[in-house]
Amino acid sequence: NAGVMQNPRHLVRRRGQEARLRCSPMKGHSHVYWYRQLPEEGLKFMVYLQKENIIDESGMPKERFSAEFPKEGPSILRIQQVVRGDSAAYFCASSPSDRGYEQFFGPGTRLTVL
Amino acid sequence: EDQVTQSPEALRLQEGESSSLNCSYTVSGLRGLFWYRQDPGKGPEFLFTLYSAGEEKEKERLKATLTKKESFLHITAPKPEDSATYLCAVQAGYDYKLSFGAGTTVTVRA
Numbered sequence: 001n002a003g004v005m006q007n008p009r010h011l012v013r014r015r016g017q018e019a020r021l022r023c024s025p026m027k028g029h030s031h032v033y034w035y036r037q038l039p040e041e042g043l044k045f046m047v048y049l050q051k052e053n054i055i056d057e058s059g060m061p062k063e064r065f066s067a068e069f070p071k072e073g074p075s076i077l078r079i080q081q082v083v084r085g086d087s088a089a090y091f092c093a094s095s096p097s098d099r100g101y102e103q104f105f106g107p108g109t110r111l112t113v114l
Numbered sequence: 115e116d117q118v119t120q121s122p123e124a125l126r127l128q129e130g131e132s133s134s135l136n137c138s139y140t141v142s143g144l145r146g147l148f149w150y151r152q153d154p155g156k157g158p159e160f161l162f163t164l165y166s167a168g169e170e171k172e173k174e175r176l177k178a179t180l181t182k183k184e185s186f187l188h189i190t191a192p193k194p195e196d197s198a199t200y201l202c203a204v205q206a207g208y209d210y211k212l213s214f215g216a217g218t219t220v221t222v223r224a
Contacts, residue, residue, distance in 0.1 A: 004157075033211065043158070043201070045211040056211060091157050093212075101146050101205065103212060105157035 002027065004094050004106035005074075012112045019079040019086070021109045025094030032075045033103055034067060037089040049075060082113045116141045120202050120215035127222045130191050135218045137202030138184040147185050148212060149178050150201040158201055192222045 005024040013019050025032050034046040048056040049069040060067070064082075069075040079086055089110050093103035117140040127133055139147065146165050150158035162171045164180035171178050175196060177188040187200055199219045203212040 006157075031210070035212075035214075042216045043203075043212075043214040045213070048210055056209070059211070095210075102148070102160055102163055104160055105150075107157045110155075 004029075004092055004104055006090075006092050006106035006109050008109060009107060010110050010112070012114060013082045014114050015083055016081050019082050019111055021077040021079075021090050021092075021111070023075040023077070023092030023094075023106060025075070025092075026104055029094035029096055029104075031095045032069050033093040033095075034075075034077050035091045035093065035105075037091065037108075039088070043091065046077075079111075082111075084113050087111055087113045116204055116206055116213040118202055118204055118213055118215035120200075120218050122218060123216070124219045125221070127189070127192050127220065129193055129222055129224050132188070132190045132192070134189070135187040135200055135220070136184060137187070137215055139202075139204050141204050141206035141213075143207045145205045145207070145209075147180055148203045148205070149176075149185070149187055150203065152199045152201055152217070161200075189220070192220070194222045194224050196220065197222045 004026055007022050032049045035043045037043050045059040047060050047067045052071050064080045066078045089108045091105050091108045093105045095103045119138045121136045146163050148163050149161040152158045162178040167182045169180050175190045179186050199217040201217045203214045
């Protein structure tokens with residue numbers, strides 16, 4: 001009974017490169033959320049997706065960030081032209097299709113931008 | 115905008131010394147209040163959901179309660195393995211997103 005899976009667990013990029021973070025939700029879950037935890041700050045919501053749809057992206061920076069959750073495969077959070085300020089832990093959570101309440105988190109991807 | 119404030123920021127306890135963590139919130143139309151535990155380098159682990167004032171939930175040495183303005187997480191006779199950061203989050207209105215507090219870091223000494 002696998003939980004939420006994220007990869008890679010650690011990612012190092014140089015300024016200007018692209019970062020791709022992947023999230024596979026728990027079995028039977030079709031709702032995916034991405035959160036960011038900056039150093040010494042709390043968890044902040046970024047985006048909420050269902051299969052092939054972005055439901056709420058109110059927490060996403062306007063530029064360089066995008067997310068998708070295709071019909072097949074994991075959800076992807078993409079950061080283009082990374083800057084040092086993007087260094088953070090990125091967490092994915094999922095919830096069951098019929099209940100939007102409890103969200104179960106993955107182990108996170110720790111992005112370091114050099 | 116939803117506001118969630120947790121206190122204290124840090125709590126150091128002796129093993130067996132019971133205590134409480136506070137989470138006060140200001141939201142429009144609370145749908146649910148959530149408690150998570152986060153260990154260093156790991157993702158938040160779900161503990162409880164509370165939906166209405168007066169509700170209580172228990173799990174081992176942890177008990178969560180909810181009023182109209184705040185929630186408490188009581189830790190009874192803690193053990194060193196209870197050391198972690200405890201996060202409170204709210205879900206409000208028609209949103210599915212969680213708004214988190216900054217957390218309380220609990221350290222339990224043997």
